[in-house]
Amino acid sequence: MKVGLCLGGGGSRGYAHIGAIRALTEAGIKIDIVNGTSIGAIIGGMYALYLDVDIMTVLVKKVVESMRVNHFNLFRHSTEGPVFLQNWLTEAVCDVAALNMSIQSHRNNIKALRVLFGEHRFEDTKIPFSAIATDINAGETVIIKRGKLIDGVLASASIPAIFPPVVRGKRLLVDGYVLANIPVPQLRQQGADFIISIELLELPNIHYQNGVDLLYYVEYLKRQKLEQWAIAQSDFHIPIDMSQFDSSHFENYKVAMERGYIAVQKVIPLLKEKLEKAHV
Amino acid sequence: MSEPITLVLGGTGVKGIASIGVLQSLHSHGIKIKKIIAAGISAPISAQFALEKGPDTLIYEFTRFFKDNYNSLWGLEQHSGLLQGRRLRVGDSFSYFLRERTYCQANFQNNSVLSWQILDPQIIKIFGENTFSDLKIPLAVSVIDLKQGKNILIQEGKLYDCMKASMAFPGILPPVSVGEMELVSSTIYCDLPLDNITPNDAPVLTIDLSMPFIGSNPRTLLEIISIVDDISSRAIKEKLLANTDYLFRLEGMEKFRWGNYHQIPDIVEQALIETDALLEKTKLP
Numbered sequence: 001m002k003v004g005l006c007l008g009g010g011g012s013r014g015y016a017h018i019g020a021i022r023a024l025t026e027a028g029i030k031i032d033i034v035n036g037t038s039i040g041a042i043i044g045g046m047y048a049l050y051l052d053v054d055i056m057t058v059l060v061k062k063v064v065e066s067m068r069v070n071h072f073n074l075f076r077h078s079t080e081g082p083v084f085l086q087n088w089l090t091e092a093v094c095d096v097a098a099l100n101m102s103i104q105s106h107r108n109n110i111k112a113l114r115v116l117f118g119e120h121r122f123e124d125t126k127i128p129f130s131a132i133a134t135d136i137n138a139g140e141t142v143i144i145k146r147g148k149l150i151d152g153v154l155a156s157a158s159i160p161a162i163f164p165p166v167v168r169g170k171r172l173l174v175d176g177y178v179l180a181n182i183p184v185p186q187l188r189q190q191g192a193d194f195i196i197s198i199e200l201l202e203l204p205n206i207h208y209q210n211g212v213d214l215l216y217y218v219e220y221l222k223r224q225k226l227e228q229w230a231i232a233q234s235d236f237h238i239p240i241d242m243s244q245f246d247s248s249h250f251e252n253y254k255v256a257m258e259r260g261y262i263a264v265q266k267v268i269p270l271l272k273e274k275l276e277k278a279h280v
Numbered sequence: 281m282s283e284p285i286t287l288v289l290g291g292t293g294v295k296g297i298a299s300i301g302v303l304q305s306l307h308s309h310g311i312k313i314k315k316i317i318a319a320g321i322s323a324p325i326s327a328q329f330a331l332e333k334g335p336d337t338l339i340y341e342f343t344r345f346f347k348d349n350y351n352s353l354w355g356l357e358q359h360s361g362l363l364q365g366r367r368l369r370v371g372d373s374f375s376y377f378l379r380e381r382t383y384c385q386a387n388f389q390n391n392s393v394l395s396w397q398i399l400d401p402q403i404i405k406i407f408g409e410n411t412f413s414d415l416k417i418p419l420a421v422s423v424i425d426l427k428q429g430k431n432i433l434i435q436e437g438k439l440y441d442c443m444k445a446s447m448a449f450p451g452i453l454p455p456v457s458v459g460e461m462e463l464v465s466s467t468i469y470c471d472l473p474l475d476n477i478t479p480n481d482a483p484v485l486t487i488d489l490s491m492p493f494i495g496s497n498p499r500t501l502l503e504i505i506s507i508v509d510d511i512s513s514r515a516i517k518e519k520l521l522a523n524t525d526y527l528f529r530l531e532g533m534e535k536f537r538w539g540n541y542h543q544i545p546d547i548v549e550q551a552l553i554e555t556d557a558l559l560e561k562t563k564l565p
Contacts, residue, residue, distance in 0.1 A: 095381065165504065206426060
């Protein structure tokens with residue numbers, strides 16, 4: 001019986017996944033297959049490649065402390081900062097929005113992912129791993145399990161509007177969160193019998209200040225709906241409260257890891273009981 | 281046909297006006313409706329149908345409204361079509377850029393690109409002090425309450441507030457406050473109001489006004505956002521369609537866009553013809 005680990009998306013909140021994996025491995029729970037969306041794909045890919053949480057922590061530290069990985073999500077933070085700067089930025093973003101495909105390029109992301117994955121391929125991972133992206137040309141979820149890890153993971157973490165879509169053959173790929181932020185059905189499809197899913201809970205901003213906030217909130221409600229359906233297919237679901245974390249700021253990785261570790265440690269006895277019942 | 285049905289009507293933007301043809305067809309086939317669940321522009325149409333207003337009057341009023349307010353509607357028709365049939369003329373590209381920019385700017389500075397100023401007099405004129413209890417057929421209007429963060433049905437109170445809320449498509453029109461609630465249209469979430477159907481509503485007949493997928497090689501950030509939004513709404517709809525007993529997909533409606541207000545009579549005619557044909561083919565309870 002194969003135990004699958006499904007890691008949800010959520011930007012920098014996703015460092016909690018490293019703590020969660022540490023707690024699972026310390027408890028002797030063996031993972032046979034892993035998948036993830038966005039940051040879930042980054043952490044899941046690293047785990048599948050190294051099977052060593054210490055190496056993962058060292059690499060993440062290196063990336064966060066030496067590179068620019070924060071992304072500036074103006075669509076969410078349009079009303080922060082001094083007024084003159086807000087106005088100037090708004091005008092600039094309106095030009096970009098009507099002329100360009102994204103606010104930022106992938107340059108820093110590629111540099112960071114190269115540190116994490118080098119030139120390794122999906123075929124090199126020690127356990128099967130897949131990254132989940134969305135093809136906006138076909139309007140469907142894509143399971144990426146071949147090619148260079150850096151390419152697959154980049155597509156899975158390519159937040160629409162913030163980063164440009166990744167071209168892969170005829171496909172135009174963006175972040176998998178659009179349809180599968182917690183890709184449980186996709187992991188089942190790949191042969192996992194018992195799925196442990198990890199969700200990074202966020203706090204929605206219901207106090208909208210403009211139309212952009214409002215559109216973001218409605219998009220959050222839609223994502224929630226799709227997530228609920230996916231989670232219902234999981235065998236053991238672990239929500240981690242990351243509502244105090246901003247998804248675009250990556251400095252707090254240590255606190256996030258700790259959060260993930262504690263949240264999973266708490267549920268280990270129950271998880272073991274369920275695994276035993278499932279004859280794993 | 282003996283058992284009365286619950287009718288589910290939706291559709292994004294102007295396309296929802298097709299509901300006039302659907303209701304006309306069902307009426308002429310003698311189909312009894314015990315309740316209508318409507319979203320978007322289908323809500324005011326259903327309400328007027330339940331107030332016994334004829335289809336010709338409705339078509340005339342909608343056509344006239346759009347004709348009179350053409351200059352205030354931010355080129356809705358062109359905007360809705362640019363993703364499907366762009367012309368490459370420099371003038372068109374420039375006008376597209378300005379329209380996209382205006383949309384973006386309006387949504388950063390305010391809550392939407394249009395205001396209620398244009399629609400308010402029209403809605404007041406139609407519904408005045410009417411309430412849900414004045415309707416000859418029970419109506420439930422699907423909206424999203426931003427305070428509760430969920431899709432709800434409104435079945436009582438003044439029609440005026442509720443009709444505004446059902447048309448308040450985020451980004452295009454501002455939210456509507458009703459008591460403690462802050463409401464927007466649910467068509468952005470799913471173009472069919474299938475989220476709150478209960479076993480008591482059976483048998484349910486859902487009318488799907490097929491929308492062509494807007495994807496394929498977007499050029500701008502706003503196009504990407506629109507496509508992403510469309511993809512997730514479709515996924516939600518496909519799942520929720522399990523809640524319906526009978527589904528009429530009006531495939532001929534694909535050729536119309538959500539902002540096609542110049543083609544209202546054609547939209548209604550197409551819906552009437554297709555619903556007639558599907559009623560001939562389908563055995564309802």
